[in-house]
Amino acid sequence: MAVYQVVAVPDEVLRTRAKPVTKINQGVLRLLENMRDTLYEMEGLGLAAPQIGVGRRVIVYDVGEGLVEAINPVVVEQEGEQTGMEACLSVPNARGRVTRAQRVVVEALNRYGEAIRLEGEGLVARVLQHEIDHLDGILFVDRAEWVERDRA
Secondary structure (H helix, E strand, O other), X not given: OOOOOXXXXXXXXXXXXXXXXXXXXXXXXXXXXXXXXXXXXXXXOXXXXXHHOOOEOEEEEOOOOOOEXXXXXXXXXXXXXXXXXXXXXXXXXXXXXXXXXXXXXXXEEOOOOOXXXXXXXXXXXXXXXXHHHHHOOOOHHHHEEEEEEOOO
16 A cells, blocks of 8 residues: 655644544545554554544554554543653654553444454553544643653
């Protein structure tokens, strides 16, 4: 398919709440495929549609267990707490210490329009929360206790 350029701050799409997908059609399927290709080309863990300039509630991620696609994802349960370092393809040369839930349950749709339930702990929970934040116009730097920038 196609590899998109990842948009970076201060692009306004990153600060705008993404719109729900109301119909899964060829455009949405193409979006999922292009997001997959972009994720793997950029060697990221997750990618939200706004990061490629598309204001729709779609995420993809792969933490080494295979690609997961989620349309209109919503966190319905969370518990515990974890603090760790995060970075973002849309905030180049920065990383920060962010506290998030240790475990989350997310409800979404798959590419066939079927309801799915994603459960994640640790890294998976962190990636899910990070990507869903993108859909709400929130960046990891907004949640970070501190941010360090690479001066190179």
